Amino acid sequence: MSTIIENLRQFWYFTGFANATWQNFAMIFIGIVFITIAIKKGWEPLLLVPIGFGMIIGNIPMFPGLNIGVYEDGSVLNTLYQGVKQGWYPPLIFLGIGAMTDFSALISQPRLLLIGAAAQTGIFGAYLLALLLGFDPNQAGAIGIIGGADGPTAIFLSSKLAPDLMGAIAVSAYSYMALVPVIQRPIMLALTTKKERLIRMPVPRVVSQKEKIIFPVVGFLLTAFIVPSGLPLLGMLFFGNLLKESGVTRRLAETARGPLIDVVTTLIGLTVGASTQADKFLTGNSLKIFLLGLLSFVIATTVGVLFVKFWNLFLKGDRKINPLIGNAGVSAVPDSARVSEIVGREFDPNNHLLMHAMGPNVAGVIGSAVAAGILLGFLG
């Protein structure tokens, strides 16, 4: 009898109930809230469901040594987490993004690339502010990349520069990307006049298939030669685009933009969620990161819009650019381009800015990958 009781007692020590703390329950609750919102509201479900469930998985109290936790070597979760830790999930996602992105809008109006470059100042504005708040340069660089409005890039760079801050940075980047309409609209309205919002831009020219094939090759060679440290992201982005545009690798392109990106998105969401631990709840640094992330989006949007206004001073007639597409320079594809379209149509229902905004939008993806490469080169 005593043996049975002793074994039952031992079993009890292995259960989650015996090892639970209130922080575990708090994190599990947040995970459930994420899943509920994703399902009920349909709000970013591809992201919130894996992260939410990952948070529940990662915060199940367990007896150490069972070799099942995300940080326990050789466990299943730990093996899956290597994609985040070693930084090979983000380039795979970039492969899929490249295979699903149409760069026509950019190729037809290459001058819009400059808006994408201007909006990257959000990254460096946040970098300067992070240094001011006492972060080390490598941490400041990882925080600054939130302004690139690109989740995979943020995870990639923070896993290299400041792994301790990666959870906060990833969640901050994804949350502000989802909040782009809330953040950008008031800034766009505050910085533009009604006359500027009504500017109509000429319909972009049709881009030939030859140009679409040349773009990923030339784009990759140029950016990779200038910033070799951005090779994993830029290489995969342009390679994915070449698969799409070459016309002879349709199956590969469909795999990259379909099943492959779905698998990697599931795994990255799940493991980032599982890696959030309850025992470091509400740290000062994390709150600072969230504040800096918001500021980086504000700076990027502001500079993007102001840059177009400034540029317009030198343009005449139908060459003028509607400053409402300035916000789209902060990647967040395609949400920020949609914001340009929606705000533009508020003032002129027949003025469609979406195609024009897609130019700086995808330029922002290239720009943020280049910026990540620079930060990695200087600080990694």
Next chain:
Amino acid sequence: MRNSRIFILSILSLLASVTLGAQNLTDLLIGEVLVENTCGMEDDFGQRNGWIEIFNTSSGTVKFGGCYLSDDKSDLKKYHIPTSDLAAKLGPRQSIVFHASGNASQGTFYTNFKLHRGSTVYLVSNDGRTVIDQVEIPADLPADCSVVRIPTGIKGMDFVTEINQKPTPGSYNGDVDAKTKSQIMKETDPHGWVLTLIAVMVVFTALIILAFIFGWIGNFNKRQASPKEAKVKKTRKGKKEGQTGEMTPEIAAAISMALSQEFGGEVYAAIALALDDYLGGGVHDAESFVITINPTPGSTWADKAQNFRQLPR
């Protein structure tokens, strides 16, 4: 919708407060081991014991509670590092010392075994089986000399094992003057302006060059195209077509023709899209840039898909 987003923001802000607590245990290594301590570091009880230094090679925090230390390959679970001790963790590139006093009751950082020359020290993962790192102690190791792992590079964290006559328990074993790129930047550019200016210039330069190249390629292509297509047509009202931003039937037809030349079979999709835009539909799919009408090139007489039916007739 906006309220729900603000609600999400507040939830996410809470979540953002969560940081990654740890990296992998494999990032740990035995940095330094000393067996006979006659004039070196004293422990908290004023005694001189042999000691084992554990070093975190990663740039993240590593929790090592639950791991084991041993000097016996047949008993890798000899000393269990308590999981309950919150101090059982190491920050980036930090080290900690375990006193090999032979009396574990003295505290978390006191092992229940003493070190001997000629033995091997094991650092074992919390599964009790996986050896994370091990160091062989030479049989002729002099007193007050340690076996030390010296990093040969800052970034790669490669190590060489040497005998050290001046042990450095708890401190960095490598060249203390060697600095990471981040530390160098902190000294040379404390406010970050230099890096910012360089980075902004590089980003602009890269994208300006790209813009020039594709501007040139675009102009070249336009010159190659038919002069008729390049000319801007006048509409009946005298407006210049293509400047209004409106999707007129003529533009839709032109796009479909151009797409027909480029894609062949996808012409139907292009026409459908153009008509949809012209009739005010606008949204053709949940995702932009995905044409959902697949062409079926050539004859379909041998198409396998045509040979399957849901129900036999």
